[in-house]
Amino acid sequence: MKEILKKxxxxxxxxxxxxxxxxxxxxxxxxLQPLLMFVVLFYVKHKVVDHExxxxxxxxxxxxxxxxxxxxxTNLMMKAITSNYELLNSxxxxxxxxxxxxxxxxxxxxxxxxxxxxxILSFLGFLHSFMYFLIVPFYAIFILGIGYFLCxxxxxxxxxxxxxxxxxxxxWFVLPIYYVANEMIFIIKYNPISYYLELARAFTxxxxxxxxxxxxxCFVISLVFFVIGRLVFVSQREIISERIK
Amino acid sequence: xxxxxxxxxFYYLENGKSSVFYFIKNLFSKDKKENYIALKNISFExxxxxxxxxxxxxxxxxxxxxxxxxxxxxxxxxxxxVEGSVVYLSGFYHGMNKNLSMKDNIxxxxxxxxxxxxxxSNRMHSIIDFSELSDFVDVPLYKFSTGMMARFSFATTLxxxxxxPDVLLIDExxxxxxxxxxxxxxxxxIKEYIDxxxxxxxxxxxxxxxxxxxxxxxxxxxxxxxNIGNTKEIIDEYQKxxx
Numbered sequence: 001m002k003e004i005l006k007k008x009x010x011x012x013x014x015x016x017x018x019x020x021x022x023x024x025x026x027x028x029x030x031x032l033q034p035l036l037m038f039v040v041l042f043y044v045k046h047k048v049v050d051h052e053x054x055x056x057x058x059x060x061x062x063x064x065x066x067x068x069x070x071x072x073x074t075n076l077m078m079k080a081i082t083s084n085y086e087l088l089n090s091x092x093x094x095x096x097x098x099x100x101x102x103x104x105x106x107x108x109x110x111x112x113x114x115x116x117x118x119x120i121l122s123f124l125g126f127l128h129s130f131m132y133f134l135i136v137p138f139y140a141i142f143i144l145g146i147g148y149f150l151c152x153x154x155x156x157x158x159x160x161x162x163x164x165x166x167x168x169x170x171x172w173f174v175l176p177i178y179y180v181a182n183e184m185i186f187i188i189k190y191n192p193i194s195y196y197l198e199l200a201r202a203f204t205x206x207x208x209x210x211x212x213x214x215x216x217x218c219f220v221i222s223l224v225f226f227v228i229g230r231l232v233f234v235s236q237r238e239i240i241s242e243r244i245k
Numbered sequence: 246x247x248x249x250x251x252x253x254x255f256y257y258l259e260n261g262k263s264s265v266f267y268f269i270k271n272l273f274s275k276d277k278k279e280n281y282i283a284l285k286n287i288s289f290e291x292x293x294x295x296x297x298x299x300x301x302x303x304x305x306x307x308x309x310x311x312x313x314x315x316x317x318x319x320x321x322x323x324x325x326x327v328e329g330s331v332v333y334l335s336g337f338y339h340g341m342n343k344n345l346s347m348k349d350n351i352x353x354x355x356x357x358x359x360x361x362x363x364x365x366s367n368r369m370h371s372i373i374d375f376s377e378l379s380d381f382v383d384v385p386l387y388k389f390s391t392g393m394m395a396r397f398s399f400a401t402t403l404x405x406x407x408x409x410p411d412v413l414l415i416d417e418x419x420x421x422x423x424x425x426x427x428x429x430x431x432x433x434x435i436k437e438y439i440d441x442x443x444x445x446x447x448x449x450x451x452x453x454x455x456x457x458x459x460x461x462x463x464x465x466x467x468x469x470x471x472n473i474g475n476t477k478e479i480i481d482e483y484q485k486x487x488x
Contacts, residue, residue, distance in 0.1 A: 003359070011353065017349065018344045018345060087336075087357075088317075090333070090335050091333065091336075092316050092317050092331070092333065238319055239319060242256075242318060242319075
């Protein structure tokens, strides 16, 4: 496992380098997408939705970067095996390296985005915003579990890439990113991301409202998703590259 | 030592249909899936010091057999016993990232082949010298010509794989797409690699090369062993068969 992690980290570094290749803004590109989403949703909230949200700037920023991390990382991990099919069929290489390298790449992006957001929020007076980093490990493990599962299923069901990207687009609307859900409607209640959002917001700018039930719930969700995802992956690891048609 | 005992390998034929609809339909379908038999009941044993040839038409199962020995594929039936480290030489281009420079790609391939940063740095000069591309070290690969890519990928793969493996499997990797002088150089390098390995299996359509290097040869046809024995006799028989 140590060897797999080492190789994944090296690959993630080169993947970051490729993403920056020949661009003028380089690393800043990672932050531009969530920033643009922030600007649009900020505008929509103020012009269209009439109810007020206290501390709306950190509320929105946390929502945008967390959902952006989820969408970008799961989409990358889902294609980790199918995009390296030829290499996996010509060398004896542990397929997990490619999943983890995509995961680490997304994680570095997220940490970079978060650093900028924390700086902005600190400047605006939200001095506890750095506490968000405490949520990142839980949330990242939850995402990794989903990534393991998706990459296995995508080797058999090619449509999954379309289905998942459509579902991810819907996340921007069905999660309380720029609005407050006054009651936990079905679609929010059964979406684990909404609990991470709640916890992250409590940690970042509303420390008095931290519920230990939510902390425990997020811990359990991370563990369950990671264990299930990894078990599915391990059961298919030996034949995963053969599954691709 | 390599010992293969009644190896069979088959794939389900699903006509490339991999949508959700077909996935669900297959889950509940009682129809027996159609199998494509890639290998059927292959058995042989090789001892240290043997250089073994593998011939047969395209699609006869040579690559599948080598991939099973290399541990890349799993057989559906039978037992495979391979002692020691295995190197499978094929598909030199795989894993290269065309947006990155030659130097970065050497690090990627080296890492994937299990080398650490120091080992890769130590071999960097050998790769650059061998490929004769010292002026292009920091140039991204998409600017390379086909010939330059062939030189670079060949040199990188060969110098970053474990040296002196116990088992060396060569799958149609005898310098295709290279100019004559570089081809000679690669064949010489592969020969050094062959000499350093304990057991070598060479799958090729270059019968002259098989004849010069292999004492024993296996002729495969439709996933089965057609004949096995002295290289010259097998090649003569095969050439008569294909004519």
